[in-house]
Amino acid sequence: EAGVVQSPRYKIIEKKQPVAFWCNPISGHNTLYWYLQNLGQGPELLIRYENEEAVDDSQLPKDRFSAERLKGVDSTLKIQPAELGDSAVYLCASSRGETGELFFGEGSRLTVL
Amino acid sequence: AQSVTQLDSQVPVFEEAPVELRCNYSSSVSVYLFWYVQYPNQGLQLLLKYLSGSTLVKGINGFEAEFNKSQTSFHLRKPSVHISDTAEYFCAVSRSGGFKTIFGAGTRLFVKA
Numbered sequence: 001e002a003g004v005v006q007s008p009r010y011k012i013i014e015k016k017q018p019v020a021f022w023c024n025p026i027s028g029h030n031t032l033y034w035y036l037q038n039l040g041q042g043p044e045l046l047i048r049y050e051n052e053e054a055v056d057d058s059q060l061p062k063d064r065f066s067a068e069r070l071k072g073v074d075s076t077l078k079i080q081p082a083e084l085g086d087s088a089v090y091l092c093a094s095s096r097g098e099t100g101e102l103f104f105g106e107g108s109r110l111t112v113l
Numbered sequence: 114a115q116s117v118t119q120l121d122s123q124v125p126v127f128e129e130a131p132v133e134l135r136c137n138y139s140s141s142v143s144v145y146l147f148w149y150v151q152y153p154n155q156g157l158q159l160l161l162k163y164l165s166g167s168t169l170v171k172g173i174n175g176f177e178a179e180f181n182k183s184q185t186s187f188h189l190r191k192p193s194v195h196i197s198d199t200a201e202y203f204c205a206v207s208r209s210g211g212f213k214t215i216f217g218a219g220t221r222l223f224v225k226a
Contacts, residue, residue: 004156031212042117042203042216043157056213091156099164100145100207100214104156 001026006092006105014113018080021108024073025094032069033102034077035091043091049075079110087112115140117206119217127225128196134189134220136204146187147205147214148178157203163187174198199224 005024013019025032030051035043046065048056051072060067064083069075079086089109093102120135138144145164149157161172168180178189187204201221207214 006156040219042205042218044216045213048212093156095212099162100212101147101159101162102149102157102214104149104158106154106156109154 004092004094004103004105006090006108008108009106010109010111012111012113013082015084016081018078019082019110020076020078021090021092021110023075023077023092023105025075025092026096026103029094029096029103030072031095032075033093033095034067034075035093037089037091037107039088046077046090082110082112084112086110115144115206115208115213115215117204117215117217119202119204119220121220122218123221123223125223125225126194129193131192132190132194132198132222134202134204134222136187136189136217138185138187138204138206140185140206140208142208145207146178146180147207148172148176148187148189149203149205149216150174151201151203151219153200160189160202194222194224196224196226198222 032049034046037043047060049069067077089107091107092105116139118137126132147162148160151157161170163170163180171177201219203219204217
């Protein structure tokens with residue numbers, strides 16, 4: 001069974017530029033999450049999808065962040081424009097059922113210069 | 114609201130010594146508890162989970178954890194660590210039947226030869 005796939009693994013951009021991250025969850029996993037992980041900290045939820053519906057986006061900074069999961073499978077997280085403080089690892093995870101067990105991708109490390 | 118406190122930010126230990134990584138949580142409802150491990154430049158992977166039943170949970174790589182409801186703790190233990198156990202360990206909690214997982218700040222385990 002293929003795991004959660006994320007791309008790109010690394011991205012370096014200038015501030016004010018846009019950036020997008022892509023995630024393909026494990027097949028059959030209806031729930032998809034985007035987490036933000038700052039250096040030395042635990043992951044923090046940005047947004048959770050149930051199929052194509054964003055059911056929890058309360059922590060997503062909507063002035064510059066957006067996400068979509070149009071067909072209920074893969075998802076894209078966008079930042080426009082990026083700020084220096086956005087430098088972090090963006091983790092995608094998926095799950096099935098109600099146990100809360102998460103399966104993570106390897107993450108996309110963003111550096112904003 | 115739920116929260117997770119990992120009491121040690123770093124734990125240095127010699128190879129083949131026992132180790133305990135401490136985790137306390139707060140929640141007013143029943144919870145599921147998890148330990149995840151993150152190796153450098155990788156995503157998180159599940160070590161073990163407590164959903165219900167026996168309070169002693171065994172996971173991968175020889176790790177185990179004990180759920181203590183009265184002390185609201187879920188400490189992770191291993192009787193003999195290896196160099197390869199060097200990683201960041203995250204304790205996490207989610208509400209039973211819910212999908213929002215809260216992570217602790219992490220404990221860096223450093224195993225020395």
